[in-house]
Amino acid sequence: MFLGIDLGTSSVKTILLDSTQKIIDSASVAFSISRPKPLWSEQNPQEWWDGVIQTLQDLKTRNPTLMKQVAGIGLSGQMHGAVLLDKENKVLRPAILWNDGRTQAECSELESLAPHIQEITTNLTMAGFTAPKLLWVKKYENEIFQKTAKVLLPKDYICFKLTGEYVSDTSDASGTLWLDVKKRTWSQEILQAQGLSLSHMPKLVEGSQAMGKVKEEIKKHFGFEKEVIVTGAGDNVANAVGLGIIDNRDTLLSIGTSGVIFNVSDQVNANPELTVHSFCHAFPNTWHTMSVNLAVSAAINWGVETLSNDKKQENLIQNIIKLSQEIQDSIPLTKTSLETNENGLPIFLPYLSGERTPCNNSMATGSMIGLTLETTTQKIMYAILEGIGFNFRQSLECLQASGANIGKIYVAGGGTQNAYLLDLIASILNIELYLTQDSAVGGALGAARLAMIATGESIRQVVYKPKIIKTIAPIESVQSILNTRYQRYLKIYPITKQI
16 A cells, blocks of 8 residues: 655645555645735645644544555655754744745845856746745844754655655755756755755655655554655656656646646756756656746636625635636637627736746736727636636747657646636647546645655556546637737737836
8 A cells, every 4th residue: 555645735635545556545634825925925834744644644544454554655745845944853934835926036146146056957046946935034034044954845844754854856856946957966056155055955866766764653653564665756746657747758738726837858958048947857867847837727716706796715616617618608619709709808918926937027917908898707717718828838839949849748637627728728739638537636646656666666567647538639710810819918928017
């Protein structure tokens, strides 16, 4: 038996998996996010650990015999967050999260302090990454900075609590801006430039290698009778492993709260100026190039909550389904329909949480351009979906310009439940999309698979692609009008940025 723990931003989900990769049971616990100031986003690491313990306890209560057989625990974690520990392993402050935007100024300072940072890390210095967070702490909370003995990423903090070991993997470490991505080692040059050293960093392993062994007291508490190996990877990598995206040219388009296009390569495809990420994959000599859009499902939820008469959160899903059907009925994806609705059909820039790809601007804002008296609720919601599709297209073009070789594009995430959105994205990209059986499974399965590999099982036996259940083909008749609207979309941000 194996456990997969997916430590997300809004919740932790833990699955119990047998040796045939059948999910026996799952448990989850929701988290809160603190936003004490504009652009800030923080969480208490103790809340993560409490959530992990609760999910494990729930699984033990329902499956006491099966939990005895657990041989490995895989961790999937939200990336970039900074957990600061002192010499006694006490957490010094709330963890600063991936979607925290306070460090825009520190990004420029870091590039001045470490002039070779882009060359070494193969990435642009962005506010969400870990290194600028430590520069901010040093500047504004220097007493805490001076007490800091170890800096851990979110899933690595859970690994520490489980094993007592300070360990990270190269995929998650790629998002710190302290890793030499080509050499897959910590960069002393960058660390020293901001007053840190190798002693502040955890040990590095590959995501498919063991990070440590579960402590005896935890084994006894949960009834584990075997020696239990712990391993893990960053959330997008774990998600890719769960969907079999591990070979050269494999491509994953993830439609979640944020949006990601993830392309696997046997070499580093770096072009930081195009705001794409070049990170290590979970396996040696394998990398991935990735674009990140910060508001996808988040933009849809915002639109529904803003336009719906019923603002209650528990009815949000029903409202999304209702509005999606209304859009399908009023603006079907045909040439005639789009031409008929052109008057008052706005164009939407979905930068509601700032943006990474393509502009690397935590201060970027969304726009709705082209409102008239003919604009209806359905037209606004259509524009939101279309703007998401346009953002994915621009991101895909950035990846291709960076050298990414795009193969079949598999789609994953909660947004895959919206068939209209999938048809629209496929038509905007003019590429077939492939929906698989486990498209919404998340990183927990990938994490559990990594645990299976770390205990000695073969990569090829463990990692495979799920069955394709649907092929979403582009709608040829709408290509021309969507291309025209996309060219208008591209003109919006350069103008609004000035404003």
